[in-house]
């Protein structure tokens with residue numbers, strides 16, 4: 001039975017970027033053709049797979065059965081087979097003889113057959129994928145083997161960074177976080193990583209806080225309960241994890257500490273807006289490379305263009321299986337200032353701007369002075385309208401809701417995994 005023919009509406013989204021991370025496990029992948037080998041190789045060096053230890057070999061199921069005759073089986077074995085239903089089942093029978101009970105097996109096959117799928121599931125195979133597979137698909141499948149189906153899905157980390165100081169990156173991050181939580185009703189946490197000079201507290205008219213400093217200086221103690229305690233509630237569906245906002249404390253931020261803290265924070269809400277300061281340090285690079293989405297705010301001038309280009313090139317090269325960064329051109333139309341036109345700016349970066357926000361000192365100035373958002377002080381302004389569209393784009397709410405495998409009950413949930421992409 002051909003699944004594509006029986007379930008034509010269950011197509012996977014065309015633009016899909018997994019957020020789940022593969023835990024610290026051992027994975028043995030046994031490919032049966034070069035294309036799958038290359039995909040497995042690409043997946044193994046992806047950021048979401050960085051904790052896992054992966055070995056990739058050719059030879060398919062037979063090679064796996066041979067190798068594990070004399071070696072302990074890893075946490076996950078991925079085997080590819082070009083065989084038909086009977087061949088795959090008999091090959092897996094040999095593998096089953098040497099496979100330890102807690103090892104999970106993922107099969108990559110070349111036939112789209114629901115009876116085979118059911119037989120494999122009945123025999124303890126964790127997942128069946130139809131080749132050709134993509135690297136994100138393989139990563140998501142393996143990560144999914146270790147996620148608790150009862151826990152809420154992981155939050156998406158959206159990092160905002162400016163292409164130079166003062167371009168408006170933080171203000172936009174705060175406004176977008178506010179709009180996503182207050183207008184789109186998605187629980188959001190804004191994390192201000194600009195520990196000394198951060199403006200989140202000022203922009204939301206809050207005193208004190210400093211929770212992120214406490215978390216980053218003791219990452220080993222950070223868990224969901226501590227993060228809840230350190231966050232400031234800014235109203236329904238919006239919380240803030242801010243810095244101390246002063247220069248009396250000296251500290252070194254470690255890339256690993258930021259990653260550890262953000263990985264805890266992302267369990268507390270579906271949307272995590274991260275305000276990344278405009279500076280270059282190993283932890284900043286690491287945080288950007290590991291974000292699910294990156295928003296680069298730039299002003300239409302040469303230094304901004306040069307820096308944005310460097311950022312975009314580095315991010316595109318370091319994140320081949322992620323969405324390209326989004327570009328926001330901000331403060332466009334400052335009177336008497338020569339500016340690089342948006343089209344030229346986008347062309348130089350190979351990215352068309354996702355939003356072009358005008359220079360609007362009245363709305364932004366009033367918002368800043370009041371400790372409010374532009375949406376509150378100038379809801380009818382062009383800036384508010386553009387930022388709202390951007391919030392929808394980032395949250396993914398502007399598109400018609402597609403049927404996804406997560407929305408389907410029972411067995412149907414798994415069927416799209418078998419579809420050729």
Ligand SMILES: Nc1ncnc2c1ncn2[C@@H]1O[C@H](COP(=O)(O)OP(=O)(O)OP(=O)(O)O)[C@@H](O)[C@H]1O
Nearest residue numbers: 162165166167168169170171331358359360361364
């Ligand atoms: N479109 C705009 N029009 C006018 N003023 C703006 C606009 N966007 C931001 N601003 C103002 O620009 C100033 C700098 O903004 P913000 O602090 O958000 O920049 P940043 O890129 O985060 O700076 P830093 O490098 O210091 O972190 C603020 O006073 C803000 O209100």
Ligand SMILES: [Mg+2]
Nearest residue numbers: 169170194277
């Ligand atoms: Mg800032």
